[in-house]
Amino acid sequence: MGWETARLLAEAGATVVVHARTAEESQDAVARLSAAGIAQARLQTAAADFTRIEEVTRLAQTVTVAHPTLDLLVNNAAIMAPERCTLTPDGSEVSFQVNFLAAHLLARLLREPLSRSRDGRIVNVSSSLHRTAAMNWQDPNRAKRYSRVAAYAQSQLALTIATRDMAPEGSGITAVSVNPGLCDTALLPLYGRVGAPAAQGAAAVARLCMPGFQPVNGAYYDGGRVAQTAQAVQEERSVRRLAKLADGLVLQH
Numbered sequence: 001m002g003w004e005t006a007r008l009l010a011e012a013g014a015t016v017v018v019h020a021r022t023a024e025e026s027q028d029a030v031a032r033l034s035a036a037g038i039a040q041a042r043l044q045t046a047a048a049d050f051t052r053i054e055e056v057t058r059l060a061q062t063v064t065v066a067h068p069t070l071d072l073l074v075n076n077a078a079i080m081a082p083e084r085c086t087l088t089p090d091g092s093e094v095s096f097q098v099n100f101l102a103a104h105l106l107a108r109l110l111r112e113p114l115s116r117s118r119d120g121r122i123v124n125v126s127s128s129l130h131r132t133a134a135m136n137w138q139d140p141n142r143a144k145r146y147s148r149v150a151a152y153a154q155s156q157l158a159l160t161i162a163t164r165d166m167a168p169e170g171s172g173i174t175a176v177s178v179n180p181g182l183c184d185t186a187l188l189p190l191y192g193r194v195g196a197p198a199a200q201g202a203a204a205v206a207r208l209c210m211p212g213f214q215p216v217n218g219a220y221y222d223g224g225r226v227a228q229t230a231q232a233v234q235e236e237r238s239v240r241r242l243a244k245l246a247d248g249l250v251l252q253h
Helices: 002-011 023-035 053-066 094-109 111-115 128-132 148-161 198-209 236-250
Strands: 016-020 043-047 072-075 120-125 173-179 220-222
Touching: 002 016, 002 023, 002 072, 002 198, 016 023, 016 053, 023 043, 043 053, 053 094, 053 111, 072 094, 072 198, 094 111, 094 148, 094 236, 111 120, 111 173, 120 198, 128 148, 148 236, 173 198
Parallel strands: 016 043, 072 120, 120 173, 173 220
Antiparallel strands: none
């Protein structure tokens, strides 16, 4: 879905920094985009392993140097939680870090270049599963009572809660989250056996990125419309509590 989103944005005229876990994966994605007809001048590579906070920080620094003004950040990276509770080298449950903490940190570190844009925007690719989730504030790694579905759903709830915090008043940034629908990606086993093509989900994401579309700040979109969220997303206390928790987990590195 990330590849398809990059293709749609580049076709629309954007210069796209194509992030992947490794330099080889990013270069391969760019090569395939070029083969699909995207001009090389519109594509740039970037690599960072989101299981390592220091690499997320380095990615933000690299992007800021290359692009002092940034129009758009799409937080699309996501993995399934493993069968057993697995911690990153930074000490966080791996899906919580990759799916949420990395996005939280990128939004923090890229706030300045985003705020320089006339229409700085953050689009978080979330999931309808966030509505079934609950934050385990005392044990965000869920180590005591671990479930891979609960861990993954929590990561999507956290990302959706954090959306408003990513675009504070006066920043000039708009942040939204979106459910791209059930798509045929590596995450499909969490949802079911049949999913739509990834390009269909990417179209839902790209729509929120286009300059001609004016999204509602902090809103959650599903099927092109603002949709109902989990109750915690609307609670200011949860937004503040999550920001404090996330800052404590990422800013110490």
